[in-house]
Amino acid sequence: xxxxxxxxxxxxxxxxxxxxxHRGGARVAVxxxxxxxxxxxxxxxxxxxxxxxxxxxxxxxxxxxxxxxxEFYASSPYFYQxxxxxxxxxxxxxAGLEEFLDVPFTKHEDGFLFPTAGILKAKPHxxxxxxKIPLYYFSARPIKKEDYFQVGELRAHKIILATGAWDELIxxxxxxxxxxxxxxxxxxxxxxxxxxxxxxxxxxxxxxGIVTIGATHNREGARPKEPxxxxxxxxxxxxxxxxxxxxxYCGVRxxxxxxxxxxxxxxxxxxxxxxxxxxxxxxxxxxxxxxIILNGFGGRGFVFGPYIxxxxxxxxxxxxxxxQVVDVDRYFxxxxxxxxx
Ligand SMILES: Cc1cc2nc3c(=O)[nH]c(=O)nc-3n(C[C@H](O)[C@H](O)[C@H](O)COP(=O)(O)OP(=O)(O)OC[C@H]3O[C@@H](n4cnc5c(N)ncnc54)[C@H](O)[C@@H]3O)c2cc1C
Numbered sequence: 319x320x321x322x323x324x325x326x327x328x329x330x331x332x333x334x335x336x337x338x339x340h341r342g343g344a345r346v347a348v349x350x351x352x353x354x355x356x357x358x359x360x361x362x363x364x365x366x367x368x369x370x371x372x373x374x375x376x377x378x379x380x381x382x383x384x385x386x387x388x389e390f391y392a393s394s395p396y397f398y399q400x401x402x403x404x405x406x407x408x409x410x411x412x413a414g415l416e417e418f419l420d421v422p423f424t425k426h427e428d429g430f431l432f433p434t435a436g437i438l439k440a441k442p443h444x445x446x447x448x449x450k451i452p453l454y455y456f457s458a459r460p461i462k463k464e465d466y467f468q469v470g471e472l473r474a475h476k477i478i479l480a481t482g483a484w485d486e487l488i489x490x491x492x493x494x495x496x497x498x499x500x501x502x503x504x505x506x507x508x509x510x511x512x513x514x515x516x517x518x519x520x521x522x523x524x525x526x527g528i529v530t531i532g533a534t535h536n537r538e539g540a541r542p543k544e545p546x547x548x549x550x551x552x553x554x555x556x557x558x559x560x561x562x563x564x565x566x567y568c569g570v571r572x573x574x575x576x577x578x579x580x581x582x583x584x585x586x587x588x589x590x591x592x593x594x595x596x597x598x599x600x601x602x603x604x605x606x607x608x609x610i611i612l613n614g615f616g617g618r619g620f621v622f623g624p625y626i627x628x629x630x631x632x633x634x635x636x637x638x639x640x641x642q643v644v645d646v647d648r649y650f651x652x653x654x655x656x657x658x659x
Contacts, residue, residue, distance in 0.1 A: 320466050321345045323610075323634070324474035326458045326487065329359035330619040331612040332480030333444040334627030336451050342635040347452040349469060354448060355441040357482045361569025363502045363532035364438040364620045365520045366391065367402045370430060373418040375643045376577055380618065381420050383625035388434050390624040396443040400523035401513035402435035403427070405555065408518075437514055437522050437530065438620050459487070460609070467608065476583075478630075480612040483570040488611060490584050492653030493646075495613060496573040500534025501545055505561035518551040528564060534571055534617050574614035575659075579622050581630055582646035583610045593654050601647040610634075611646055 323339055325332045328350035339346045350356065366387055369380040391397035403426055406412045412429055423430045460467045460477045467474050479487050485495040507529045514522040522530040531552050535543055545566070553559070574580060589605040612630065615622045632638040642648065653659055 319345070319473075321347050321472065321474040323476050323478050324349060324458075324460075324467065324469055324472060325478040325480055326460075326469075327357070327480035327482060327484075328354045328444065328448060328453065329357045329480060329482050330362075330440070330444065330623035331482065331615060331626065332478070333447045334623040335478060335480060335612055335630050336627075337447045338627040338631035339634065340451050342631045344631075344635060347454065347472065347474070348448060349454045349456060349458040349472070351455070351457040354453075355444045357484070358569040358571035359444060359482070359619055360441050361500060361502055361532075361567040362440050362571075362619055363520050363522065363530045364440040364443075365402060365435070365514060365516060365522070365532075366397075366438060366621055367404065367435045367516060368419070368421045368432055368621075370404055370412060370415055371418060372415065377418065378420070379578060379641065379643050380621065383618075383622050384421060384435075386625040386628065387621050387623070388436075391436075391438060391443075394438065394443050394446070396439040396446070397436055398438075398523070398525055399434065399436040400525075401431060401433045403429055403431045403513050403515045405429035405515065405517040431513060435514070437525075440620060462608070476608050476610060478610045478612055482613065482615075483572045485572070485613075488584075488613070490587055492587060492649045492659060493580065493584075493611070493613075494574075494659045496575075497538045497570050498534050498573050498617075499536035499568065499570045500532065501548065502530060502532030502567045502569075503545070503548065503563055504528050504530050504565040504567075506564050507559055507561040509556065509559040509561070511556060515555055517555045519548050519555070521552045521556055529561065534569075571616065571619065572613055573616050577616055578614065579626050579644045580611055580614040580646050580649060581626055581644045582633075582640050583607065584646060585650045587650065587653075590654075596651065596655060599651070601650070604650075
């Protein structure tokens with residue numbers, strides 16, 4: 319049998335897309351080289367929090383995704399609606415930003431408390447999503463055949479690359495995936511915050527004796543920050559507390575230049591001649607590769623995951639156009655206009 323879609327990567331991107339495609343009736347399978355949530359997704363504290371800012375498309379889209387995610391997670395046994403207090407970082411201020419907030423909030427100290435926000439136990443949530451979807455374990459390398467792709471023993475009409483920071487299969491010059499490393503600690507502690515908190519790092523409310531502390535700050539090429547800094551920042555925010563480390567999880571996440579997800583079928587750059595007018599360009603008519611990309615979730619993999627999975631399924635199954643702000647075509651156009659990424 320030939321699958322309609324073969325998704326490579328069982329993180330937040332791959333698992334949510336698989337869920338919505340399967341639910342929409344597509345024949346879909348997932349290939350994972352290691353384990354469900356083995357990449358950035360398994361390391362994430364998975365704080366589900368909105369964006370604070372001065373409006374604009376990044377904030378608008380992020381908060382649209384946040385509202386969708388909160389509704390979606392309401393039926394997950396692994397979501398804890400703790401509320402999240404967001405505080406401005408040193409030298410920043412949230413003054414006047416309330417007028418741009420399009421999600422429920424109350425003003426609190428010098429920050430905003432988002433009562434609908436919360437945290438997700440990422441791995442079991444992803445495992446549950448993939449429970450009824452065929453999952454194969456090997457390192458995938460799709461080979462294009464006449465009218466399908468061969469991936470190991472499997473065949474599919476289309477490939478969905480949900481490989482996070484592993485970018486070797488994304489063979490197009492207009493996409494560059496940055497990498498940011500981070501760490502999360504789960505600690506046993508009596509610390510009992512009334513809500514989860516975020517400033518330089520995130521500290522969760524206490525869930526069954528466990529407090530989660532996490533951040534992703536180590537950019538490519540920069541000297542990694544020592545894990546003790548995480549605890550120093552946490553204590554600056556919530557005060558002194560005793561703890562015993564129950565688990566440490568390291569991971570790398572992708573980052574892209576405009577901080578918005580990248581979704582859609584890749585344009586085959588090598589087959590597109592010189593573009594004479596961008597004003598009249600119809601990207602729909604450009605040659606495509608049969609390979610769909612799902613990436614660039616940045617530090618919000620579990621905020622974007624459900625909404626992007628839903629939008630992709632509607633696009634592929636019902637022909638709904640993808641919102642321009644996340645459509646992969648924007649990267650192709652920028653690259654052709656500037657001659658570089
Ligand atoms: C420490 C840390 C804390 C974070 N905290 C938060 C947070 O609080 N809230 C939030 O929303 N987000 C958070 N994030 C970000 C979030 O984790 C990422 O945005 C998200 O995990 C990205 O998901 P993904 O599916 O794109 O990538 P990944 O989760 O990295 O998944 C990619 C998968 O693809 C597999 N793969 C790659 N290549 C192949 C191949 N050739 N064949 C088969 N399989 C392959 C990998 O093994 C991996 O499992 C955090 C990230 C880190 C690292």
